[in-house]
Amino acid sequence: EDQVTQSPEALRLQEGESSSLNCSYTVSGLRGLFWYRQDPGKGPEFLFTLYSAGEEKEKERLKATLTKKESFLHITAPKPEDSATYLCAVQPMDTGRRALTFGSGTRLQVQP
């Protein structure tokens, strides 16, 4: 059974204080690992897809990296508008299976 564990559950940063969010996963062959951002009361917003160990992707203050067992979302010099819940999800390589398995998310609060 595919599993995703995210840590920490919650993180409070001061504006400009860089940090990393962790996503540990087990999956029977990885088709893709996804990062989403979710604001309260809204649907998840797509950020990144990573496919293989060693891959990195960047967008503004965010950088996602992938190993064979973990993914990290690095936030550099965060701003208050980066406050949100960050969700990690995996999709297995199994033919015909497209379901994403999500972690419980990391609730990030950035204080000015």
Added chain:
Amino acid sequence: DTGVSQNPRHKITKRGQNVTFRCDPISEHNRLYWYRQTLGQGPEFLTYFQNEAQLEKSRLLSDRFSAERPKGSFSTLEIQRTEQGDSAMYLCASSSTSGGGISDTQYFGPGTRLTVL
């Protein structure tokens, strides 16, 4: 591209009533997904369609839940005889296989929040 839309955005119902939600995917997206999310948890997969065919269903999808995508465009999710445990955010997502990549990105709608009294 107007994004995935869902209606209604909020639904309050009494236990035992039936409810139906609608999802309109991004135009020309051939895959459509339903997820359920409770407070403090990540979304849980319910089912997925490719065009009009329902190809994958979760064990979470009890026989009180039924989903359809009759013409391969919009989809409906019906819950019969609602229970208080059905209270959650119901999310719809869509994706396209036309990019030819390994994995097609799922784009989510705003969700329908269901409260069962």
